[in-house]
Amino acid sequence: MVLNEIICLKDVTKTFKDKKAVDGVSFSIRQGEVAAILGPNGAGKTTTLSMMLGLLQPSSGTVKVLGENPNSRKVREKIGAMLQEVSVIDALTVKEVIQLFRSYYPEPLSFEELVNLSGLKEDELKKRAEKLSGGQKRRLSFALAMAGDPEVLFFDEPTVGMDIHSRKIFWQTVHLLKNRGKTIIFTTHYLQEADDTAERIILFHNGRLIEDGSPAEIKAKLTRKSVSFRKTEAINIKGLENLPHIQKVSVKGGRVHIETDDTDAVLSSLYKLNGYWKDIQVDSGRLEDAFEQLTEEKEAV
Ligand SMILES: Nc1ncnc2c1ncn2[C@@H]1O[C@H](COP(=O)(O)OP(=O)(O)O)[C@@H](O)[C@H]1O
Ligand SMILES: [Mg+2]
Structure with missing residues (x-):
């Protein structure tokens, strides 16, 4: 294992029936890195992220997070994820859901900090989760991802459906988390987002990793x-x-x-x-x- 390696994929393939969604992908991510998995729709980004989170098992190859199987309890306590599908416990208020998630972790962030980080408003905290708008659900989903004060954060197409203002705030928060030393992996199909925020771009197409490097390197190669x-x-x-x-x-x-x-x-x-x-x-x-x-x-x- 390379020093400070947080995530390691080796020759990972995921096949759904006869469709190869991810095809022989290998890469590793170091501690404190902000990496973008960039690619058009259907490139295999979500499938790859889901395997890093232990939500899907690879058909072949290995995925290690913090040196272990992503499903291990130790790993789960140290990672947070914001996925495209937001599903929360509808019967609870926003405040209750956040408190519930905090209770899952040994050293959660304080409730106040989660509210600050996510930008949830006072009146939103009292609402039932099912009554939230799309944008409010995203903020809640972000607060839940941060609940355990994770070392590693995964965001799947985090800004899809956000307005320009929310996008700006979101990326500012990502920079803040980066400065706190968090490792951040996000997927996007917007080249500009990857270029603006990531120090590393892992470019996917048709399930394959086709380029991997700094934005400057990728630009030099592609342009x-x-x-x-x-x-x-x-x-x-x-x-x-x-x-x-x-x-x-x-x-x-x-x-x-x-x-x-x-x-x-x-x-x-x-x-x-x-x-x-x-x-x-x-x-x-x-x-x-x-x-x-x-x-x-x-x-x-
Ligand atoms: N559960 C599934 N069953 C069958 N095919 C799937 C499934 N999940 C994803 N795929 C297919 O795998 C490919 C990659 O999907 P995905 O990882 O969602 O791409 P991306 O997130 O880059 O848009 C697509 O062709 C998609 O249709
Ligand atoms: Mg996707």
């Missing part, structure tokens, strides 16, 4: 940088393909487009060549486009 210029008679396209750092040369709309991982290197090669380059443009690429392209490409394979 297609390009240099383009007007096509003229003098330009030898074939000759360009042999220059260093050039991944692809194409002609579109009367312009030559060069895809590259290093636009500076391409520019200096171009200037050294005896060409007559007109109307040169450098494009650093949009991450959103790259994310789309990548998931489309993998689809075609």
Whole structure:
């Protein structure tokens, strides 16, 4: 086991009937990391999270949390989760549900702190859980996830259905928890959320882990940088393909487009060549486009 390793998945596969929801996935997460499992709908994010929580058993491979089976009591006392499906005990008031959850844990957070963290309002505490709106249920669900003062937090698509203000507050709270040293794993299909909040992005597609790295690394890998210029008679396209750092040369709309991982290197090669380059443009690429392209490409394979 790597030092400070909190979660470890080894070659995990989950099959539902003949559908491989998760396919040979391995990764580990260190203490204090904030990791995003990013991927389009159906990528296998929830299934993976459910296996980390011990709610589903892998068809093959192993999942360890804090070095143990996720179902062990020791693990359960140290983790908290906010899932997409919010189901709470409807007959109790919000206050009663929170107190009940606190009673499950050896060292729960204080009631006041849970109310503060979750942003639940005074009048909401007296309501029966079944009477809450979608947004209020999310806040309650967050309070319940935090009840045991967990070391490790799991959030499954936490901001789906939240308005902009609630989203902002939610991510601020996540930053606060990160600063308290919590390990946080969240799933999202919003690239921007992963980029803004996570220090690590684990990219899923069709049940497979297709990239794993810091947002900067993922961006560098995914983003297609390009240099383009007007096509003229003098330009030898074939000759360009042999220059260093050039991944692809194409002609579109009367312009030559060069895809590259290093636009500076391409520019200096171009200037050294005896060409007559007109109307040169450098494009650093949009991450959103790259994310789309990548998931489309993998689809075609
Ligand atoms: N209980 C289940 N039975 C059958 N198929 C399932 C079940 N849960 C998930 N799947 C399928 O597995 C794939 C991954 O699902 P899921 O993990 O929910 O993806 P995500 O959370 O990334 O949207 C999807 O194709 C989904 O339809
Ligand atoms: Mg999901």
